[in-house]
Structure formats: structure tokens, C-alpha cells
Amino acid sequence: MGASHLAFKSLMRELGNEPIVPPKPSLKTLNFGTRFAPEFACLPYKILLGTYVEVLEMGADTIAASGGVGPCRAGHYAQLHRQILTDAGYKFEMIVYEPPSIGYRDFVHKIQMLNSARLPLLKLLGAINRGWAKIKAFDRLEELSHWIRPRETGNGETSKAYRQTLEIIDRAESLEEIKQAEKEAVALLKSVPHDPDFKPLKVGIVGEIYVLLEPSANLEIEETLGEMGVEVHRSMFLSGWTRDNTLFDTLRIMAKGDPLKRAAQPYLAEMIGGHGQDSVGHTVLYAKEGYDGVIQLAPFTCIPEIVAKSVLPAVSRDLNIPVLSLSLDEQTGKEGVRTRLEAFVDLLARRREIKANTRLAHELGGGA
Amino acid sequence: MNGYLGVDVGSVSTNVAVVDDESRVIASLYIRTNGRPIQAVQEGMRTIAGELPPDISIHGAGTTGSARQLTGVIVGADVVKNEITAHAVAALHIMPDVQTVLEIGGQDSKIICLRDGVVTDFAMNTVCAAGTGSFLDHQASRLNIPIEQFGELSLQSKTPVRIAGRCGVFAESDMIHKQQTGHKTEDIIAGLCEALVRNYLNNVAKGKEILPPIVFQGGVAANVGIRAAFEKALKHPVTVPPYYGVMGAIGAALLAREEAARRNGVTSFRGFAVSNIKYEASSFECKGCPNCCEVVEIRMEGEVMARWGDRCGKWANSVQARRGARKGSAGSSGGDAAVADAS
Known part of the structure; x- marks a missing residue:
């Protein structure tokens, strides 16, 4: 997802494995995915399956995948993928990582399975820590690109620079090097000609994690909006999600709950699987933080997001924030999405203009 | 002038x-x-x-x-x-106080909500074309009724039959079943109009607040049967403007x-x-990466005017035809300046 594979690549290498880096999900990936997947499986299912086929064709013998215990069907995707690919005649081993909160021993055991170099514990933790440092660096760079892109004065310069920054981080090895690389990458992004005084519209992006984090699954929505002059804020980054679901999860259950669930409470009190409740909670928070609008990204047939979608109109009405829901499937034509984004941005710009005028009229009236 | x-x-x-x-x-x-x-x-x-x-x-x-x-x-x-x-x-130009626009065209349909002359919400059909003009066209020709008379005929119905409106394929088989059991053509057509409206309201307009005044436009607005079905379902008058089709x-x-x-x-x-100018549109498949984008190229009298369709912008940016000032004033003056020039 996104740039995270680069961090896993270096981690796998340190553990003594030969990582096979899949190509960016493409039409070819999707063709593989749809050939083997059930018709009504969601887009993430198909892209993942297609990616597995691609790496197996490239010679991979082991696939590490994440599991899951929530009500979302993605929790058993890894097992289904394994079955489908085995039936199709591929030979490989699949290691499925379940959240450590349901079994630390299993988690540690599975990490050891990938520890081909038999690194001692301390070194192993060091390697994981470096991988984690890279993921955080990638996330911070991406966030910065979201800020620069709407302000750029040339066309597409930010995206070009952003791609270079990924290579810079990818080359770094030690913690110190990663730190230096991030500095260099930040400087590179900031050197993109931009107008810091430009006040772009601000849009929050919520939805299911895979289509949120993988640009090729959401038709590069962040780039498209950024180049329309809109600053996007994505509600989820891999570093944030992993933290929530591994290390602190157990602690958090004991704590009094998190602000996201509290925000969603009046509209969707139950955890319904996937990121349905998060989508609602983030929309509430974006509205309170004064964002101009929210876009929900949902894989077509994704139940949690369908539930969230039917709740969001009430949030939108109560908190006076426009929400646009986009359903993503196999379509590769950008035009339909583009039309909706343009219209949505039009709507937001008009609203802001009117708000500014009312404020102005109010101030003038008050001064007289 | x-x-x-x-x-x-x-x-x-x-x-x-x-x-x-x-x-x-x-x-x-x-x-x-x-x-x-x-x-x-x-x-x-x-x-x-x-x-x-x-x-x-x-x-x-x-x-x-x-x-x-x-x-x-x-x-x-x-x-x-x-x-x-x-x-x-x-x-807005035709009816300055309009609050809801229903638009049904050949292959898509949309709803636009406006308050105080500003668009506040909208939706377009996403995955299904059952509620659009193409489907009506198809059914009219199947029943051998000119599409222009379709609406008039439906108004003659006293007891519209219930047709499944969820999906164009199901709607068609449902219609055939009703027709084979002896229902009158006008009742089937009226049922179809109601099914189409139901489908529109349950899908495209789901969760949208439909307030009067309501304007109905797009090619399908020519169909008085659909208009009547909307008025029946919404319990408000629906205005079809004189230039509804354009x-x-x-x-x-x-x-x-x-x-x-x-x-x-x-x-x-x-x-x-x-x-009278010779325009040519052609396309080719880019081999730069596995995405295999289909790039469209427009030539005017042999000269390349524009290219698009590539995800990375390699071809589109190589022409840079009139990208114009996309950004710039959107922050201070709002308006449409925040929207990218699509070319």
C-alpha cells in the first residue's frame, strides 16, 4: 500500500530473506485479480490477489499477509487467497499475521518464521525499528506533499519531487541515514516552487484503509485534488493504523476509549468492522476542525462503508459539512470520478465565497 | 449583438x-x-x-x-x-428559487440540491444505468412504441403494474412476465415509469433532502409519464423548463x-x-509501464492539439495545450478558479 512496501523490503532483507517487490498495481494486476476472484469480492481483494500472482510469477516462495479479527470479511482474505492460489497450481507458503493482542506467542512465532538470518532478539528488534522508522518517514513526506501540492506554481512538480523522495528514503539503511535522508527529502519537497500564502480548500478523506492508502486503487485522488488546488488530509496513515492495532491496542481497551469512537458515538455507536465507524468519526472531527468538505472512499460492495455511507448524510446535515461518497471498483476511466470531484470542489469554493461575503457584510455592518 | x-x-x-x-x-x-x-x-x-x-x-x-x-x-x-x-x-437561471434539480439523461442521472441559489449537495448514478434514457429507449423499441408516445400512453393507465426497478435486466424480465400474463401495455408502461422513478429516488437520491421548487430536466423530462410518476412519489409539483433537453x-x-x-x-x-476543419482523434497504448494507458490524441489539420488518458501525465504534459491559470485566485475570490481546467 502506497510506499510502505519499500520499508518492508529493507526489513525482509535484513532478516535474511530475498524480498520480491511487486510492481505498482496496474491493469495487469487487476486482470489477474478479477480472473481468480469471486465477482462480488471488493477491489482490495482483487488487487491483492493480482499482486500475489505477479510476485509468484516473479519467483516468490513465501507470502506474508495481514489477518484480522473484526467483523470485516478482509479478516479471512489471506486464507481465501491461499486457497485460490493453491487451486490455481501455485506452490508457496503463506504466513498470516493476526493482531498480537489476540495472541502474542503466535505473532512472535510468525516473525521468527521470517527471521531466516536467525538474528538474535536485540538485532531483530533493531531491524523492525528501522523498518518502522522508514514507514514513519514515508508518512510524514506524504503528508508534506499534500500540503505543497495545492500550492505549487508549476504543474505536477510536487508529484515528481515526491517520487524522488521515496527513492532517497529507500536508499538509507541505518537509523541515522534514514534521519538524514528524510531531511534531504523534506528539503527537496520544499524546494518545489510554491506559493505559501495561497489558501486552498481543505478536504478530509475517509474510508476503507486499502483504497485510502493505495493511490492506484483510488485513481490517484490525492494527486488529482491537489492539482485542482485542494489540500487533502487523509484520515489514515499506515503508521497510525499499525500503532492502533498492535502495540497500544491492549492498553487502549483499558483506557477510557479514543476520541474517534467518541466522535462517532452519536451516529454509529457500534464497531461494525472494517473502518465504517472510523469513517463516521473522522467526518465528525473534520467538521469540527473547520474543513471545507469530506470525501468518503469505499470499495464497491464493502459492507462497513455502505453502513457508514447511510449514516454520513445525518452527520453532513447536523454539522453542516458537505460529504461526497465515491464507490471504487474495477473502473479505470478517471473521467467519472473527475466530474464528481470537480463539481464537489465547485460546491466547496462557492460555499467558502459566500461564507467570506457574509462575514465581510457582518463586519462592515458592525463597523458602521 | x-x-x-x-x-x-x-x-x-x-x-x-x-x-x-x-x-x-x-x-x-x-x-x-x-x-x-x-x-x-x-x-x-x-x-x-x-x-x-x-x-x-x-x-x-x-x-x-x-x-x-x-x-x-x-x-x-x-x-x-x-x-x-x-x-x-x-x-437557477430559469427558476432562481429552485431547491432541487432532477436530471435524467441518456446514460446518467443526477440530483442537485440547492439552497439560496447555491449547490449544497449532489449525486450521480454510479454503477447502474437502469434509471436512464437509454433503458427507456430500449424498452420502447421492444414494445414497438415510438419513444415520443411512451409518456402519453402511460398516462392512460388506471392500474399501473408493479415492475422491479432495481436493475435493468430484472426490470426487463419482470415486464415480459407481466406482458405474457395479459396486462395492458399502458399499465406496464406506467409501471415502468414508476419503477424508474423509484429506482432513482432509492439510489441516486438516497439520503438527499428533496424540497420544492423542483425542476426536472434532461432528455427524459420529455416523458410526461415519468414526470407524473415523480409528482406522485414526491407529492410536489415538478416543473419541466421549456429548454429541458438542452x-x-x-x-x-x-x-x-x-x-x-x-x-x-x-x-x-x-x-x-x-x-470545416479536419479534426482527427486517434489513440495508442503507451508502453511505458504495465498500466498500458490508452492515450487519446487530437489533431487539427495534422497538428497535435491535445493528448490525454495517461495516468502519469507523460503525454498530456508533452502538449501542454492551454492548461491556463488553474489555481491562483481560488483562495481569495473563491468561485471556480479552484477547479482545474480539464484540458
């Missing part, structure tokens, strides 16, 4: 309209796209040129519809806008008029002679 041209090229129809300085519609035209947008635009331009008063000069041009980008290059548009904004602008083009023309004021009358419009 000053005129402003709007062109709306959709999947099924191509519409052209010209408005004057007072936003009055001087001429309008509705023809079939027939899958050939370039020829349709050229034919439309040729025809409308003949209908305009001789003293008119065009001071601005706007395009909309799914082929707005292509059309923008051909006519030399000053403004290229999405069809939601264009339809809203046109509806509202997108009128919206584009009105936007072109606004844009002309900003540009002090400097227009990129190429003139009606475009109907």
Missing part, C-alpha cells in the same frame, strides 16, 4: 445553445451524438450557425458533458465545466458569458468554421 456559445456533448445527445448579453436563449439544438462526438459537434456548429441572426458575434464559448475536454479543444472553449455545475447554473448547453453558455466578463471579451473561440 453579442452571443455566448455553450456545447454539451453527452453519451447520447449533443446540445448546442447560444445566449445573449441578457442571458436569453437565441438558438438551441439537440442532436444525437451517435458515438462520434467530433462529427456531432461539427454538425451542431454548422446547423446552429445557420439559425443565428446575421449580426451576432460570439464573445465566449463553454463546454460541458462527458466529452467536454474533447469538445473544448475543438471549439476553442474559454471555460470547460462539469455537467453538474452547468445544469445547476441553467436551472439545459447543460445553456449552463455552459451562461458560464461562458461570466468568463467573458472576466476576460474582457478575449475569447479562444475558433469560430463556426470549425465545422
Whole structure:
């Protein structure tokens, strides 16, 4: 997802494995995915399956995948993928990582399975820590690109620079090097000609994690909006999600709950699987933080997001924030999405203009 | 006399309209796209040129519809806008206090909610075309009834039958079953109109607050049966404006008029002679990466005017045809400056 594979690549290498880096999900990936997947499986299912086929064709013998215990069907995707690919005649081993909160021993055991170099514990933790440092660096760079892109004065310069920054981080090895690389990458992004005084519209992006984090699954929505002059804020980054679901999860259950669930409470009190409740909670928070609008990204047939979608109109009405829901499937034509984004941005710009005028009229009236 | 041209090229129809300085519609035209947008635009331009008063000069041009980008290059548009904004602008012009716009075209349908003259919410059909004009067209020809009489006939029904409206395929088999068990044609047609409206309200308009005044536009608004079914379901009068079929083009023309004021009358419009220029659209598959993007290339008299379709921008940026000032003033003045020029 996104740039995270680069961090896993270096981690796998340190553990003594030969990582096979899949190509960016493409039409070819999707063709593989749809050939083997059930018709009504969601887009993430198909892209993942297609990616597995691609790496197996490239010679991979082991696939590490994440599991899951929530009500979302993605929790058993890894097992289904394994079955489908085995039936199709591929030979490989699949290691499925379940959240450590349901079994630390299993988690540690599975990490050891990938520890081909038999690194001692301390070194192993060091390697994981470096991988984690890279993921955080990638996330911070991406966030910065979201800020620069709407302000750029040339066309597409930010995206070009952003791609270079990924290579810079990818080359770094030690913690110190990663730190230096991030500095260099930040400087590179900031050197993109931009107008810091430009006040772009601000849009929050919520939805299911895979289509949120993988640009090729959401038709590069962040780039498209950024180049329309809109600053996007994505509600989820891999570093944030992993933290929530591994290390602190157990602690958090004991704590009094998190602000996201509290925000969603009046509209969707139950955890319904996937990121349905998060989508609602983030929309509430974006509205309170004064964002101009929210876009929900949902894989077509994704139940949690369908539930969230039917709740969001009430949030939108109560908190006076426009929400646009986009359903993503196999379509590769950008035009339909583009039309909706343009219209949505039009709507937001008009609203802001009117708000500014009312404020102005109010101030003038008050001064007289 | 000053005129402003709007062109709306959709999947099924191509519409052209010209408005004057007072936003009055001087001429309008509705023809079939027939899958050939370039020829349709050229034919439309040729025809409308003949209908305009001789003293008119065009001071601005706007395009909309799914082929707005292509059309923008051909006519030399000053403004290229999405069809939601264009339809809203046109509806507001006809009825300044409109709060809901129902629009059903050949292959898509949308709902636009407005409050105090501003678009506050909208939706377009996403995955299903059951509630659109193409489906009605198909059913009319299957029943051997001219589409123009479809609506009138449905009004004669006293007991509309229930037709599944969820999906075009199911609707068709349901209709066939009802017809084979002996229901009258007008009852089936009336049932179909109600099914289509139900489908629209349950899918496209789901969760939207539908308040009067309501305007119904797009090609399907010609169908009095659908209009009646809407009024029955919504319990409010539904207004079909006189130029219901060309509202997108009128919206584009009105936007072109606004844009002309900003540009002090400097227009990129190429003139009606475009109907005699040789335009060629071709496409090729880029081999740069596994995405295999289908890149479209537009040539005017052999010269490359524009390219698009590539995800990375390698080809599109190599032409850099009129990207214009996309950003810049959006923050301070708001308005449409925040929207990318689609070309």
C-alpha cells in the first residue's frame, strides 16, 4: 500500500530473506485479480490477489499477509487467497499475521518464521525499528506533499519531487541515514516552487484503509485534488493504523476509549468492522476542525462503508459539512470520478465565497 | 449583438445553445451524438450557425458533458465545466428559487440540491444505468412504441403494474412476465415509469433532502409519464423548463458569458468554421509501464492539439495545450478558479 512496501523490503532483507517487490498495481494486476476472484469480492481483494500472482510469477516462495479479527470479511482474505492460489497450481507458503493482542506467542512465532538470518532478539528488534522508522518517514513526506501540492506554481512538480523522495528514503539503511535522508527529502519537497500564502480548500478523506492508502486503487485522488488546488488530509496513515492495532491496542481497551469512537458515538455507536465507524468519526472531527468538505472512499460492495455511507448524510446535515461518497471498483476511466470531484470542489469554493461575503457584510455592518 | 456559445456533448445527445448579453436563449439544438462526438459537434456548429441572426458575434464559448475536454479543444472553449455545475447554473437561471434539480439523461442521472441559489449537495448514478434514457429507449423499441408516445400512453393507465426497478435486466424480465400474463401495455408502461422513478429516488437520491421548487430536466423530462410518476412519489409539483433537453448547453453558455466578463471579451473561440476543419482523434497504448494507458490524441489539420488518458501525465504534459491559470485566485475570490481546467 502506497510506499510502505519499500520499508518492508529493507526489513525482509535484513532478516535474511530475498524480498520480491511487486510492481505498482496496474491493469495487469487487476486482470489477474478479477480472473481468480469471486465477482462480488471488493477491489482490495482483487488487487491483492493480482499482486500475489505477479510476485509468484516473479519467483516468490513465501507470502506474508495481514489477518484480522473484526467483523470485516478482509479478516479471512489471506486464507481465501491461499486457497485460490493453491487451486490455481501455485506452490508457496503463506504466513498470516493476526493482531498480537489476540495472541502474542503466535505473532512472535510468525516473525521468527521470517527471521531466516536467525538474528538474535536485540538485532531483530533493531531491524523492525528501522523498518518502522522508514514507514514513519514515508508518512510524514506524504503528508508534506499534500500540503505543497495545492500550492505549487508549476504543474505536477510536487508529484515528481515526491517520487524522488521515496527513492532517497529507500536508499538509507541505518537509523541515522534514514534521519538524514528524510531531511534531504523534506528539503527537496520544499524546494518545489510554491506559493505559501495561497489558501486552498481543505478536504478530509475517509474510508476503507486499502483504497485510502493505495493511490492506484483510488485513481490517484490525492494527486488529482491537489492539482485542482485542494489540500487533502487523509484520515489514515499506515503508521497510525499499525500503532492502533498492535502495540497500544491492549492498553487502549483499558483506557477510557479514543476520541474517534467518541466522535462517532452519536451516529454509529457500534464497531461494525472494517473502518465504517472510523469513517463516521473522522467526518465528525473534520467538521469540527473547520474543513471545507469530506470525501468518503469505499470499495464497491464493502459492507462497513455502505453502513457508514447511510449514516454520513445525518452527520453532513447536523454539522453542516458537505460529504461526497465515491464507490471504487474495477473502473479505470478517471473521467467519472473527475466530474464528481470537480463539481464537489465547485460546491466547496462557492460555499467558502459566500461564507467570506457574509462575514465581510457582518463586519462592515458592525463597523458602521 | 453579442452571443455566448455553450456545447454539451453527452453519451447520447449533443446540445448546442447560444445566449445573449441578457442571458436569453437565441438558438438551441439537440442532436444525437451517435458515438462520434467530433462529427456531432461539427454538425451542431454548422446547423446552429445557420439559425443565428446575421449580426451576432460570439464573445465566449463553454463546454460541458462527458466529452467536454474533447469538445473544448475543438471549439476553442474559454471555460470547460462539469455537467453538474452547468445544469445547476441553467436551472437557477430559469427558476432562481429552485431547491432541487432532477436530471435524467441518456446514460446518467443526477440530483442537485440547492439552497439560496447555491449547490449544497449532489449525486450521480454510479454503477447502474437502469434509471436512464437509454433503458427507456430500449424498452420502447421492444414494445414497438415510438419513444415520443411512451409518456402519453402511460398516462392512460388506471392500474399501473408493479415492475422491479432495481436493475435493468430484472426490470426487463419482470415486464415480459407481466406482458405474457395479459396486462395492458399502458399499465406496464406506467409501471415502468414508476419503477424508474423509484429506482432513482432509492439510489441516486438516497439520503438527499428533496424540497420544492423542483425542476426536472434532461432528455427524459420529455416523458410526461415519468414526470407524473415523480409528482406522485414526491407529492410536489415538478416543473419541466421549456429548454429541458438542452439545459447543460445553456449552463455552459451562461458560464461562458461570466468568463467573458472576466476576460474582457478575449475569447479562444475558433469560430463556426470549425465545422470545416479536419479534426482527427486517434489513440495508442503507451508502453511505458504495465498500466498500458490508452492515450487519446487530437489533431487539427495534422497538428497535435491535445493528448490525454495517461495516468502519469507523460503525454498530456508533452502538449501542454492551454492548461491556463488553474489555481491562483481560488483562495481569495473563491468561485471556480479552484477547479482545474480539464484540458
